[in-house]
Amino acid sequence: MLTNTEIVIRLTLAALMGSVVGLERERLLWAAGLRTHMLVSVGACLIMIVSAFGFGDVLGDSHVVLDPSRMAAQVVSGIGFLGAGTILLRGEVVRGLTTAASLWAVAAIGLAVGGGLYGAAVAATVIVLVILAGVKPIEEHFRERMQTRSLRFTAKQGAVSIDVLQQITGERFSRVRQFVARQSDPDVEEVTVSFVRLSRQSVAEIAARLRAHPGVVAVTGEEE
Template sequence: MTLLSNWETLVRLLVAAVLGSLIGFERERLLWAAGIRTHMLICVGACLFMIVSAFGFADSLSAQHVVLDPSRVAAQVVSGIGFLGAGAILARGEIVRGLTTAASIWTVAAIGLAVGGGLYFAAGLSTTIILAILAGVKPLEEAYRDRSQTCRLVIKTARGALTPENLKGALKVRNVRSSDF
C-alpha cells in the first residue's frame, strides 16, 4: 500500500470542505444551529479519519505478526457521529426537532469518508442528491402539510374562559399549534 502524496491529501481535504460547506450552507440559510462551519468540520474530519484509516498504518501492516484492520477506524466515525447527531435533536414534549439536521450531519460524515477514500464521484453525486432532498423536497412536504394536516377553527368565548390547556383537552388532541390565541 502506498502513501498519499501531500498534494492528494490536500485535494481530498479541500474537496471534503467544499462538499460539506454546500450542505452546511443549505442548513445555514434556514438558520439551523448546525450550519456551514459545523458541516465543513464534520466532512473534513471524517475525510481525515478515512485517510488515516486507509494510509496511516501502512508501516505497521508490513511488520511481521501484526494483524490490524484499518477499516475499523472509519467504521467508528459512523458510531461517533451519532453523538453529534443526538446533540442536534431536541425533544420538547411530543415535538421532536433536529432530525433532519442530525441526518445531514450523518450524511456529511459519509461524504467525508468517501472523499477520504478517493471516491470523488460518489461523494459529489451524494452531495447533489442530499441537496436536492434538503432544498427540493421541503416545499413539497410543506405543501402536503398545508393541504392535509391543517385546519382552521375559530372559537369565540368570553375573555379568560378558555386556556390552551383547556383547548387541548376539549379537542382531545396532543399537539395543538395555534397561530393566534
C-alpha cells in the same frame, strides 16, 4: 501511500462538499450550520485517510494484521453524539432531525472523499442538497394538508348543531374529527371543531361561512 498534495486535495474537497450542505442549513439559521458541516466532513475524511493509509509502516510485519475499515466505521456510530445535540424537543414537536441526518450524510461524504471515491462523494452531495432544498416544498405541501386544525367560535345556544355544521362545511364535513360545545353564558356557547387533513385555506373558508351564519356571535380563532 498518498502524497501530501493528494491528502490536501482530499481534505479541501471534503470541506467544500460539507460547505455546500452546510450553507443550506445555515440559511435556516440552524445551530449546526456551515462550519459544523465542514468540520464533520473534513474530520471524517481525515479519519478515512488515517484508517486506510496511516499504518503502512507496520503492515510489513508478519505478526501485524490490520482492518483499515475499523477506524472509518467509528465515524458512523460516533457522529451520533453531534446528531443528538441538534435534536430539540419543543413541547410535543421534535425539531432538528433533518439537520442530524445531514450531519450523518456529510460524514459519509467525507469518508468517501478520504477513500478517493470522488464520483460517489460528488453525487451524494448533489443528492443530499436536492433532498434538503428541493424536496422541502413538497414535504411542506403534504404536511399542510395532513395537519389537524381546530376552529373556535361562539354561537347562540343550540344555533350550530352537527346538522348545521354539515351544511356549512359541505363536502368537507368528512374531515371533521371532533365537535365540542361548552356553555359559557345562559344563551351563548363556545364551540370547538377539529378538522383532520384539511388545508389552512379550507379552514379559512369555513370560518368565513360561520361568520355569515346568523347564529354565530364571533369566530375567535384557529389553532394548529
